[in-house]
Amino acid sequence: MNNMIWLMRAARWVRNPPSAGRVKLVVAIVVVVILLGTADWMGWVPEWAQMDRAPRRIPGS
Template sequence: MNPLWLMRMAKWVRHPPSLRQVQIAAVVIALVALIWGLDHFGFWPDWARVERAPRVPRL
């Protein structure tokens, strides 16, 4: 594990985030999970999907 994560975890223990920050993070994670679930189970509309552009051959 990267030692910077240990420093960040120690900082969070000493100075925990506010309730507002935790709520915002929870809402963002829930939205990401909802969008992923819709896409995974086939309910995401086709017009909202991104298609990869064809690869351009190198010269």
């Protein structure tokens, strides 16, 4: 059932493809996310820019 929904969506994209500006925007967002993830993985993000880890469970429950 879910495959049919994706097939319909793909058919709609073939008939009305996104504009070049939209494609560039999505590619730019993906590149920024990959760069931020890589910088964090390599340890290049300063301490002040990192979030403290949340506790695994709420105390007292």
